[in-house]
Amino acid sequence: MKVILRQPRREIQVDGVTTVAQLLKKLDLVAESVLVIRGDELLTTDARLSDDDVVELRPVISGGATV
Amino acid sequence: MKCRVCRGKAVIEVRRHNAAFCRDHFVEHVQRQVARTIHDFRMFSPTERLVLGVSGGKDSLALWDVLTDLGYRVDGVYLDLGIDGYSPDSLTYSRRFAEKRGLDLEVVDLKHRYGFSIPEAAKASRRTPCSACGLSKRYILNQVAEEGGYDVLVMGHNLDDEAATLFGNVLQWNVGYLARQRPVLPASDDGLCRKVKPLVRVAERETAAYAVLRGIEYEVEECPMAAGNTINRYKEWLNRLEDRSPGLKAQFLFGFWERGQQGFTDAESVELTTCTTCGAPTTGEVCAFCRLQAVTLVEVGRRREAAGG
Numbered sequence: 001m002k003v004i005l006r007q008p009r010r011e012i013q014v015d016g017v018t019t020v021a022q023l024l025k026k027l028d029l030v031a032e033s034v035l036v037i038r039g040d041e042l043l044t045t046d047a048r049l050s051d052d053d054v055v056e057l058r059p060v061i062s063g064g065a066t067v
Numbered sequence: 068m069k070c071r072v073c074r075g076k077a078v079i080e081v082r083r084h085n086a087a088f089c090r091d092h093f094v095e096h097v098q099r100q101v102a103r104t105i106h107d108f109r110m111f112s113p114t115e116r117l118v119l120g121v122s123g124g125k126d127s128l129a130l131w132d133v134l135t136d137l138g139y140r141v142d143g144v145y146l147d148l149g150i151d152g153y154s155p156d157s158l159t160y161s162r163r164f165a166e167k168r169g170l171d172l173e174v175v176d177l178k179h180r181y182g183f184s185i186p187e188a189a190k191a192s193r194r195t196p197c198s199a200c201g202l203s204k205r206y207i208l209n210q211v212a213e214e215g216g217y218d219v220l221v222m223g224h225n226l227d228d229e230a231a232t233l234f235g236n237v238l239q240w241n242v243g244y245l246a247r248q249r250p251v252l253p254a255s256d257d258g259l260c261r262k263v264k265p266l267v268r269v270a271e272r273e274t275a276a277y278a279v280l281r282g283i284e285y286e287v288e289e290c291p292m293a294a295g296n297t298i299n300r301y302k303e304w305l306n307r308l309e310d311r312s313p314g315l316k317a318q319f320l321f322g323f324w325e326r327g328q329q330g331f332t333d334a335e336s337v338e339l340t341t342c343t344t345c346g347a348p349t350t351g352e353v354c355a356f357c358r359l360q361a362v363t364l365v366e367v368g369r370r371r372e373a374a375g376g
Contacts, residue, residue: 006287006288007287007288007289008288009288030306030307030309030310031080031272031310032270032272032306032309032310033272033302033303033306034272035272035275035276035279037279041078042078042079042276042279042280043078044068044077044078044079044080044087045068045080046068058275058279058287059289060125060271060272060274060275061227061271061299061302061303061306062124062125062126062271062289062290062293062299063124063126063228063293063298063299
């Protein structure tokens with residue numbers, strides 16, 4: 001499947017995974033640090049994926065300055 | 068995964084609450100968490116004048132949406148930091164949000180009003196960009212709130228922001244900061260506006276999900292000057308711990324406020340005086356913002372002269 005990464009925006013190809021949990025594990029990401037978006041829907045970790053999918057992994061960590 | 072409330076298809080899991088929610092019930096859940104935080108910490112009442120620090124990111128825009136939906140009238144203030152490739156987009160997202168909902172947004176241009184940008188300040192003062200940025204935001208947002216006659220300055224700090232800040236302060240035993248880190252910082256007679264953080268019960272992932280589910284367009288890309296930032300690294304570490312022990316971040320933060328902070332508060336008492344340059348409250352003779360501005364303006368002038376202009 002095509003996976004869109006951000007910060008900065010780029011695309012990678014990931015195949016052979018069938019759930020969001022497997023995708024995150026393969027990329028060494030934890031669910032707490034990203035949103036997984038397919039089209040206009042948010043996916044939970046048990047959601048099924050196929051090789052035809054286009055999935056965005058959107059980081060949620062931002063900021064930096066302590067205000 | 069099914070929604071805890073209606074058993075419909077869930078779109079997000081909140082493991083620390085052992086729950087998953089559909090879109091509508093997640094929105095309701097976040098709004099309830101914010102309403103509860105405002106009530107429990109006695110942050111403000113509906114009759115008070117509120118101004119929100121708006122960055123164009125997910126947290127401030129999600130909070131503006133929540134507060135408006137809860138019936139509060141909140142004005143926004145956006146601080147243009149002068150960061151190329153970032154500030155213009157952030158301003159666009161902020162303006163678009165405000166215009167769409169008929170909300171008032173004041174834009175303060177750091178360069179225009181104070182004579183320098185954050186990249187210039189970081190270079191001249193040899194502070195990290197995030198340090199120069201945080202210092203400037205604290206000073207200017209308070210000034211805007213005071214000048215505008217607002218009762219409360221509202222900030223979009225979320226659970227992760229506060230937990231990571233606490234983590235950093237514990238690692239370095241910054242006892243002064245540990246004594247003062249709170250969801251509500253009271254107003255003072257010498258010019259500090261009451262500052263509140265209604266998102267402290269909402270995790271960063273949840274504010275991002277809220278923004279997506281409510282159709283809020285926000286700046287997804289990270290500030291180019293924040294690359295490698297320490298606080299963001301702490302957040303990633305805490306998320307790895309949270310992944311193994313759901314609820315850990317909230318226990319760390321709220322446990323500190325409920326059971327840990329008192330010891331630091333008792334030990335730390337800070338006398339505030341008035342800055343001899345601008346009159347703002349400070350612990351020294353000249354406040355940190357005036358010192359930052361002075362050193363930056365000297366450096367900016369020197370460079371301009373060297374460039375022949």
